[in-house]
Amino acid sequence: MYAFTYHKPSSVRQAAAMLAKNEDAKLLAGGHTLLPTMKQRLASPSALIDLGAMPELKGIERKGRSVVIGAMTRHGEVAESAVVREAIPGLAELAELIGDPHVRHRGTIGGSVANNDPSADYPAALLALDATVITNKRKIAADEFFQGLFVTALEEGEIVTKVSFPVAQKAAYAKFRNPASRYALAGVFVAKRGSDVRVAVTGASENGVFRWTAAEEALKARFTAKSLEGMAPSPDGMIGDIHADSAYRAHLVGVMARRAVQAATSR
Amino acid sequence: MAIVNMTVNGRAVTADIDPRMLLVQFVRENLRLTGTHVGCDTSQCGSCVLHVDGQAVKACTVLAIQADGSSVTTIEGLSAAGGELHPMQAAFREHHGLQCGYCTPGMIMAAIDIVNRKGHALDETTIRDELEGNLCRCTGYHNIVKAVAAGAEAMGREPIRQAAE
Ligand SMILES: Cc1cc2nc3c(=O)[nH]c(=O)nc-3n(C[C@H](O)[C@H](O)[C@H](O)COP(=O)(O)OP(=O)(O)OC[C@H]3O[C@@H](n4cnc5c(N)ncnc54)[C@H](O)[C@@H]3O)c2cc1C
Numbered sequence: 001m002y003a004f005t006y007h008k009p010s011s012v013r014q015a016a017a018m019l020a021k022n023e024d025a026k027l028l029a030g031g032h033t034l035l036p037t038m039k040q041r042l043a044s045p046s047a048l049i050d051l052g053a054m055p056e057l058k059g060i061e062r063k064g065r066s067v068v069i070g071a072m073t074r075h076g077e078v079a080e081s082a083v084v085r086e087a088i089p090g091l092a093e094l095a096e097l098i099g100d101p102h103v104r105h106r107g108t109i110g111g112s113v114a115n116n117d118p119s120a121d122y123p124a125a126l127l128a129l130d131a132t133v134i135t136n137k138r139k140i141a142a143d144e145f146f147q148g149l150f151v152t153a154l155e156e157g158e159i160v161t162k163v164s165f166p167v168a169q170k171a172a173y174a175k176f177r178n179p180a181s182r183y184a185l186a187g188v189f190v191a192k193r194g195s196d197v198r199v200a201v202t203g204a205s206e207n208g209v210f211r212w213t214a215a216e217e218a219l220k221a222r223f224t225a226k227s228l229e230g231m232a233p234s235p236d237g238m239i240g241d242i243h244a245d246s247a248y249r250a251h252l253v254g255v256m257a258r259r260a261v262q263a264a265t266s267r
Numbered sequence: 268m269a270i271v272n273m274t275v276n277g278r279a280v281t282a283d284i285d286p287r288m289l290l291v292q293f294v295r296e297n298l299r300l301t302g303t304h305v306g307c308d309t310s311q312c313g314s315c316v317l318h319v320d321g322q323a324v325k326a327c328t329v330l331a332i333q334a335d336g337s338s339v340t341t342i343e344g345l346s347a348a349g350g351e352l353h354p355m356q357a358a359f360r361e362h363h364g365l366q367c368g369y370c371t372p373g374m375i376m377a378a379i380d381i382v383n384r385k386g387h388a389l390d391e392t393t394i395r396d397e398l399e400g401n402l403c404r405c406t407g408y409h410n411i412v413k414a415v416a417a418g419a420e421a422m423g424r425e426p427i428r429q430a431a432e
Contacts, residue, residue, distance in 0.1 A: 006269055006286035006332050028333075035328050036310060048286070052333060076322075080384075100400025101380065102313065105322040106329065182399065 001035075002044040008053050012136050012159055015049050019157045022047050027159065029072060029111035032103055057110070057161060062087060065167050071110025071160045079104060088129065089267065090171035090260075094121050094189065097175050099182050110160040113145075116152050116208060118239070119183040121175065123209035126163065127200035128189035129171060134162040149208050168193045170223065172263035174256040175203075178243050185244050186252035188212075190260040192223050199257060204249045206237050215257050224265060225258040271335045275300070276344030290334050291315040291326035294341055302342035302372045306402070313401030316373035316380075317341045323380035325400070342372035345379075355379050355418035364414030366405035377401050378415045379422075387423030389416050 007025075009015045019025055026045035028034060029052075037043040051057055057072035060081045067087050069078060078084055078095035085092045098104055098112075098121050112122040113133060126133070126142040133140045136159045145153045154160070168191040175187040184203030191198050197219040199212045218227040232254035238246035269286045272279070275298060282297055294300045294317065303326060306314030310328040317326050318340040345353035352360065355375050365371045381389065381397045389397075394415045395408070403411060 001287045003285070003287060006330070008335075031330065031333065032310065032328055035330070039308070048330075050333065100313075101384075101397055102316055102323050102325045102377070102400045103310070105324050 001038045002041065004038075004045055005047045006050065007047060008050040010053050012054060012056060012161060015051060015054075016136055016157060016159060018047070018049050019159070025049055027051055027114075029108040029114075030074065030106040031111075032099075032107045033111060033115050033117070051110070051159075060084060063164070066164045067091070067167065068162050068164045069109055070162055071113075072108050073110075074105060075099070075107045075109070075112075076101065076104035078109065087167045088165060088171055090168075090173050090189065090191075090264065091125050091129070091165060094125050094173040094175075097121060097173070097177070109163055113163060114152060114154060114160050116146055116150050117183075118149050118205065118208040119185075119187075119203040120209075121173070121184060121187055121202060124187050124189040124200040124202040125165070125173065127209055127211060128191040128198045129165045129168055130191075130193075130198060131166070132164045133160055134164060135160050143211075146209050149206070151208075166193065170264040170267075172260045172267075174259035174263060176252050176256055186249055186256050188253060188256040188260045190215075190219070190257065190264055192219070192264065195220065197223060201233070201253050201257075204233075204238050204253050206239055212253065212257065219261065223261065225261040228254065228258050228261065230254075231257075269332050271332050273334050273336065274338040276340060284331055286330065286332050288331045289327055290317075290319075290324075290329040290331045290339075293331035293334075294326065294339070300341050300343050304369055304372060306369065306373075311400075311402065312370070313373040313377060314370050316376045316401065318376060318380065321383065323377050340376075342376060345375070353379075354421035354424075355382070355415075358418030358421055359411075359414045362410050362414035362417055364406065364411040365403075370401060370403045374398070374401050374403065374411055374415075378418060381415065382419045382422050387419045389419045391416070 025047035028048040028050045058070045061068045075095045075098045131142045133145045171191040173189045176185045186204045187202040189200045199215040202209045232250045235246040235250040238249040240246035304314035306312035310325045315326040394412050
């Protein structure tokens with residue numbers, strides 16, 4: 001790791017002011033992506049601004065028809081939250097599939113969303129549930145927020161403060177894990193609200209998380225795993241690497257989508 | 268440099284450190300508590316697992332300064348040197364849950380964390396799932412799983428001799 005200065009502001013406003021003053025500063029949430037990157041010297045921020053001391057970024061709340069989760073809420077807290085289990089059980093189940101228990105004690109939803117790793121789990125939930133990312137400056141719909149590999153709508157100095165998930169009638173996540181890294185080789189989140197159905201896929205595409213619209217249309221006709229029988233997205237543009245080639249990944253997306261619908265319809 | 272204050276195994280410690288210092292380096296090099304190991308140094312293997320405010324974390328991926336104000340428990344905090352072993356340690360010995368021993372401190376700290384979250388009656392599937400973040404290259408895990416189940420049960424039986432947590 002290269003040297004940096006460390007700051008632990010007590011409010012989002014202070015953190016934003018520090019970011020504005022210091023061009024190469026970076027926010028530090030759970031550190032479970034940023035610190036490994038810094039250890040490999042792939043990132044060398046001159047300053048780290050730790051978001052760990054702000055009660056305003058923590059906690060899970062039911063607000064009307066939505067569940068609102070603070071950016072610094074750890075994956076483990078989401079997995080165990082009675083509020084989330086009750087309102088959107090599929091979201092708690094997704095959080096429980098991230099990494100391992102130790103990773104879940106540190107990693108945060110804000111960090112995961114801001115990082116937008118193409119194999120991360122949360123982006124699929126945000127996109128399928130039509131969530132809103134709330135920052136210190138504005139509200140951003142998930143459809144606009146995720147913009148490709150590690151790219152988001154966040155501007156310089158913008159801080160994610162909360163994520164708001166509208167409650168769905170039916171929702172579930174199915175993930176095929178890489179057995180070594182535990183990241184998704186393919187992960188599919190399906191959600192049904194009224195007549196609207198959204199299917200979001202992570203881990204598979206070279207462009208990061210995406211909506212599989214053909215599956216959405218098929219499920220709007222009838223929300224059952226049978227509607228997706230034989231379906232898979234095109235292997236064009238799917239990730240192909242030593243873990244799985246693009247045709248296999250496309251196949252896995254179909255399988256995971258059917259499993260997710262199965263799980264959503266059987267609770 | 269930055270001042271860090273924390274409680275480690277019940278003892279208050281203060282140090283002036285480089286903010287780059289990892290928590291695992293801090294306990295090993297500054298405090299000479301070398302029971303916590305560094306295996307992969309890339310947050311995969313779990314040799315460096317210790318507890319921060321009662322939760323298992325990979326100390327190779329936490330800055331010491333992030334633990335400022337926290338209470339940290341390492342393997343050394345579970346039982347006094349030469350004294351009676353913590354029930355989870357005793358179970359690892361009894362069930363031969365180790366061979367070379369490199370992963371053992373992390374395994375035991377992870378195991379106690381499982382018990383804290385999931386209770387004393389742990390089935391094999393739960394234990395194997397929950398040990399996802401800890402690698403062992405000798406045992407094939409079988410005896411580790413047995414040890415965790417027995418240790419969990421023993422922790423329920425004994426009036427908890429909570430270590431310095
Ligand atoms: C062994 C291991 C296994 C893992 N497995 C999985 C897995 O299966 N699935 C999965 O989804 N993830 C996995 N992860 C990643 C993990 O979930 C990370 O915790 C997460 O991606 C990043 O969250 P963080 O809180 O650690 O963020 P950090 O590492 O602290 O930050 C990540 C980036 O986001 C920025 N940032 C952080 N918070 C904010 C904010 N509030 N506003 C704006 N920018 C911000 C930071 O500046 C940084 O650039 C794994 C990690 C490890 C180490």
